[in-house]
Amino acid sequence: MAIITPGTRRATFAIGDERAARRVVDLLNEALDQGEAAVAAFERRDGGWDISVHFAELPDETSVRDLVGLAAGGDVAQRITFDTVEAKDWVKASLEDLVPVHAGRFIVHGRHDRARVPANRLGIEIEAALAFGTGHHGTTRGCLLLLGEVLRSRQPRRVLDLGTGTGVLAIATARALRRRVLASDIDPVSVHVARDNARLNGAGHLVKAICAPGFSAPEFARRGPFDLVLANILANPLRQMATPMAAHLAPSALVILSGLLPHQAQGVIASYRARGLVLRRHLVNGGWSSLLMQRA
Known part of the structure; x- marks a missing residue:
């Protein structure tokens, strides 16, 4: 059976080190209601971190930037990119x-x-x-x-x-x-x-x-x-x-x-x-x- 996920709004940004990444992830998880957003952090080979947040509903982008700014500073907050992830059959795509x-x-x-x-x-x-x-x-x-x-x-x-x-x-x-x-x-x-x-x-x-x-x-x-x-x-x-x-x-x-x-x-x-x-x-x-x- 196909599993189709609807298009969702996503925020992505990079951060320099693990300690800062953990601060951001902890604050976002604490501030956003469970089920409202999913936060993920991935370490790159150069030691930096990529963070993405998938939102169940349209987010308040200003509030998200403010939260990230509290944990990692205004420069990181301003580099956040918001986009829409298209609807997709993820199981079919992954099996390809x-x-x-x-x-x-x-x-x-x-x-x-x-x-x-x-x-x-x-x-x-x-x-x-x-x-x-x-x-x-x-x-x-x-x-x-x-x-x-x-x-x-x-x-x-x-x-x-x-x-x-x-x-x-x-x-x-x-x-x-x-x-x-x-x-x-x-x-x-x-x-x-x-x-x-x-x-x-x-x-x-x-x-x-x-x-x-x-x-x-x-x-x-x-x-x-x-x-x-x-x-x-x-x-x-x-x-x-x-x-x-x-x-x-x-x-x-x-x-x-x-x-x-x-x-x-x-x-x-x-x-x-x-x-x-x-x-x-x-x-x-x-x-x-x-x-x-x-x-x-």
Whole structure:
């Protein structure tokens, strides 16, 4: 079924650093009613940030500029561009360029490419959806490549996919090992999508997806300590979770970390090295870094 979104009004602007971007995003989220607008921030490779705000109804442009000006200054506020995003069948449009992604023994594909999966590869069917992670992003592919390397020599028994998104990493691990995997995300939509995708891939009985921030849920203690953790998130959350993650690792556990730009990798490596982990592999794929670390 086609999913057509109506034309919406959008505000876009660039900002110089992460701290300023967070201030702007926090203020906009606080000032705009939930459901009135959706705010997104994306880091560029040069270290700057692009921010976009999609509005459900026609916004008061002066008020939006005033809000941004409070958090980031008048110069940034004046550079805001307002435009209209045309109505579009987003699922159809996303599938047009969604070709199968090869990542070692794994192939991530859409429903329309089921027949293109070779018999000697493990196909994971993931449709374009609201949750992050169709396999086409360099971070997801990097995690799958490192996962393939790990599974050539080890058979971890207790596995966690932290920040699961569409569930692609949890599904890949569960199907390759034929063992249960715990998957978590802070976003309820992602948890729902991950559960649906696990069932679609015949792994619904193996993947348990829960909604939880960080390591706060009791399920982490019950299912740990973990022999393998996959965390495809972002640099800052990964650094912040180094201590609680280390507390949930089994001896000699392996950790796959991604969502990092290459210049951010050393900071993340240092955070985990301080908690007793050593770097085993640093993979750069599609302009993104993925790390394989091990508890010493």
